[in-house]
Amino acid sequence: xxxxxxxxxxxxxxxxxxxxxxxxxxxxxxxxxxxxxxxxxxxxxxxxxxxxxxxxxxxxxxxxxxxxxxxxxxxxxxxxxxxxxxxxxxxxxxxxxxxxxxxxxxxxxxxxxxxxxxxxxxxxxxxxxxxxxxxxxxxxxxxxxxxxxxxxxxxxxxxxxxxxxxxxxxxxxxxxxxxxxxxxxxxxxxxxxxxxxxxxxxxxxxxxxxxxxxxxxxxxxxxxxxxxxxxxxxxxxxxxxxxxxxxxxxxxxxxxxxxxxxxxxxxxxxxxxxxxxxxxxxxxxxxxxxxxxxxxxxxxxxxxxxxxxxxxxxxxxxxxx
Ligand code: ATP
Ligand code: ASP
Ligand code: MG
Numbered sequence: 001x002x003x004x005x006x007x008x009x010x011x012x013x014x015x016x017x018x019x020x021x022x023x024x025x026x027x028x029x030x031x032x033x034x035x036x037x038x039x040x041x042x043x044x045x046x047x048x049x050x051x052x053x054x055x056x057x058x059x060x061x062x063x064x065x066x067x068x069x070x071x072x073x074x075x076x077x078x079x080x081x082x083x084x085x086x087x088x089x090x091x092x093x094x095x096x097x098x099x100x101x102x103x104x105x106x107x108x109x110x111x112x113x114x115x116x117x118x119x120x121x122x123x124x125x126x127x128x129x130x131x132x133x134x135x136x137x138x139x140x141x142x143x144x145x146x147x148x149x150x151x152x153x154x155x156x157x158x159x160x161x162x163x164x165x166x167x168x169x170x171x172x173x174x175x176x177x178x179x180x181x182x183x184x185x186x187x188x189x190x191x192x193x194x195x196x197x198x199x200x201x202x203x204x205x206x207x208x209x210x211x212x213x214x215x216x217x218x219x220x221x222x223x224x225x226x227x228x229x230x231x232x233x234x235x236x237x238x239x240x241x242x243x244x245x246x247x248x249x250x251x252x253x254x255x256x257x258x259x260x261x262x263x264x265x266x267x268x269x270x271x272x273x274x275x276x277x278x279x280x281x282x283x284x285x286x287x288x289x290x291x292x293x294x295x296x297x298x299x300x301x302x303x304x305x306x307x308x309x310x311x312x313x314x315x316x317x318x319x320x321x
Pocket of ligand 1: 065067068112114123124125126127128130242243244245289290291292293294
């Protein structure tokens, strides 16, 4: 029997027993506390809180990404123009952070129709929320410091103020305040040591969150063409895995164009960002997105992150609500 066979698909609200409702309610309170704590941290540090959008001509290509598994992309015509549902607000962030909102964050619903075979990874949903943020002039180190502070503050305060919920969830003793600074690993070294399965190996071996840098992926993450190194990062949580992805960003026209062409991504879907870059109006920024259901899932010790959703979005499982 594999680990995935033991994972149950979280049920919709109307099918929960009284005990399950109590657990759901505790996880809901942890989610509320987490949202309050993180949004406070960002607002207090001068980040502006933007509202999300659901339909745009341009969204995250989610390609090339070593872990991508998208079954279907949703595209509809409105007012005679094709629009896509938001996969992530990365393109919006880059334009917004380069113009009116130099430091911003958004609680952004992301729709990614993951393959139904991902139903029992416990880590994938077809609709989820990122706390997506971006800062003009920031570098990777700035983002590491910001995220580490946000997570440590959250866990410290949670352990003090949410004792009864953490006890119900059996996380009171096992949830530890992480030590900072988090360790930083280079993906090349992890691959050399552990092979292709490096993500699974570090996830099971670490006891504190760790950063992994230098991961080849979408055109908007910064790549040094001379060394081939990527200035990007993922945050991994112990026994849980990836909770955040981010990067310093590309802002130079020729590099963005070269990478879009190299990735064979449709240029016409990215004409605004290309135009802004060409006119030198795209600024150097860095940022990241935290998967809220994954972060709260780790805190609450869930088997499936859909437990953190009032209305579960499990790949392959569509409920009435
Ligand atoms: P993975 O490789 O784990 O499937 P990803 O690298 O494809 O994830 P990103 O594009 O980096 O995901 O998305 C940013 C963050 O959003 C992730 O770090 C994760 O926390 C969250 N996330 C991504 N895909 C999902 C999903 N299908 N369900 C829930 N959360 C997700
Ligand atoms: N939010 C991620 C970032 O800021 C992008 C993604 O969702 O794929 O890099
Ligand atoms: Mg990622």
